[in-house]
Amino acid sequence: MSAYLRAFGRYVPERVVANAELAARLDRTAEWIENASGIRERRYAAADEDVVSMAVRAGLDCLQRAGVEPGSVGLLIVASGSGTSGFPGPAVSVAHALGLGSTPALDVPVASAGSVFALALAMRLTEAHGKVLVIASEKMSVLIGDDPNTAMLFGDGAGAVLVSTEPGGLRLVDAVLHSDGAYRDDLAFDGSLRMNGLNVILHASRKMPAVIDEVLQRSQMTAAQVGTFLLHQANLNLLTRVAKSLNVDRERVFTNIERYGNTSSASMLIAASEWAETNPVDGPVVFCAFGAGFHWGAVLAV
Amino acid sequence: MFFGALDSVWETEYVAESREETLRALIEKVAGKPAPEDADESLFESGLLDSFALPDLVSAIEHAFSIKVPDADLNPRKFDSIARIDAYLSSK
Known part of the structure; x- marks a missing residue:
């Protein structure tokens, strides 16, 4: 049975952090940051936003674009390297917020490669579970310190994709x-x-x-x-x-x-x-x- | 030709009298600055090569010496000085 990409979705926080805002703190110029990374600005989540709330926004955006009700999702996979440590991971909170009831919800705490791992899993698992909603959500702004080489890079946001066996896309x-x-x-x-x-x-x-x-x-x-x-x-x-x-x-x-x-x-x-x-x-x-x-x-x- | 400077760095043909001379020419091309006189001087600590110049240098070395550096040998320390690169190439 084949697997198809039905729709994508995303959520990015409102707050824009341009290089100029980071430059003074990191003892670098805005131009240096752009030359070293290609980045001109990034988004930082608000204090009341977290990995779960951003994941829910991206997941709903994806489902809306696909024209699919949350209740028809058969498996949720949430990739995040910046979710809370310990257990349970963010997947069950995202599933609960989306109203998925007892639908299985799986965490993939793999950081940057998490979405490609989750997409590969969804491709294999859709035959058994039906529609698989993959969401990757990260609040990196709370992890970064003062090291310019890492602090200049990271931003916050969430992306999503719906995978199903129904032909289309x-x-x-x-x-x-x-x-x-x-x-x-x-x-x-x-x-x-x-x-x-x-x-x-x-x-x-x-x-x-x-x-x-x-x-x-x-x-x-x-x-x-x-x-x-x-x-x-x-x-x-x-x-x-x-x-x-x-x-x-x-x-x-x-x-x-x-x-x-x-x-x-x-x-x-x-x-x-x-x-x-x-x-x-x-x-x-x-x-x-x-x-x-x-x-x-x-x-x-x- | 999509990549401008990257094309010239990776694909330049080098004719030099010694391996060390070839390595100096490669390093100068990648870094855009003169290679150190001292073959033992660190290319990274001196600031001559940054993290993006290193993969360019490895690709240039592969092309110039017609070798393939396997993933297991992708250790920055093996490429940290002219002497270390020379020793690595001798081991191949």
Whole structure:
């Protein structure tokens, strides 16, 4: 049985934090931040907004666009690396707020690669559970400290996608996922956010194009055949290098990092939602993300 | 040609008398600044290479020496000085 992408959705907080606002605190200029990351501004959630409330807004936006009532969702998957620690994770709170009753709700606490892992799971699980609502939600602004190299990057927001077996929209063809705990200390939050930028970017710049090639080769396809790449919006310089490695025009990699910064797991689905709203939803499309763990993966839809 | 400077960094053909000279030429192309005289000087601590220049340098090394650096060898320390890169290439 096939799985289809029925609709995307998103929520971004109202408060815009431009580089100029961060520059003084981080002892950098606004221009330096933009040159180093491609980011001009990001959104910060209000004090009364959290991972759950943003996830609910993105989930409802997605369901509305799909024309689907919350009650018909058969499985909820919530990706978040910045949800509350301990248990239960945010998924049950999101499910309760959406009125999903006893519908199963699964947490994927994988940080930046969480949405691609959740999308891959949804593709496999929709046959058993019916409509699968995937939401990725992050409040990164409460995790960042004063390290300019990380604090300049992150923003808050949530993205969502509805996957179902009912034909319509792009068809999910294949997914490839990888994890390597040898690098678990290179990007981590354990009370403070730590990033070994040299190692993270070196591996991301190689593993993202490699896993994209891997998922394409399994379908006897090449990057040249892909219409749009919807990637984790980590850093514009990284996205440019991924396009270069794939030997594809940089314009085929959708970017909105300049307005939202790096929203960790949410970024890929926020990007997909904006892409679907402003472009003809034609395939083939490749989703790809890389992040803490390291975890990385790619999903192909046609 | 989509990428301007990246194209020229990754794909330049180098003809040099020694591997060390080739590495200096690659580093200068990637960093846009002169490579250090001291082969043991850290390329990162000196500020010559940043986190985005490192993958560019690894790609340039692969192209110049017709090798593939496997993921298991993707350790910044192996590429932290001309001497360390030279030693890594000797081990290949």
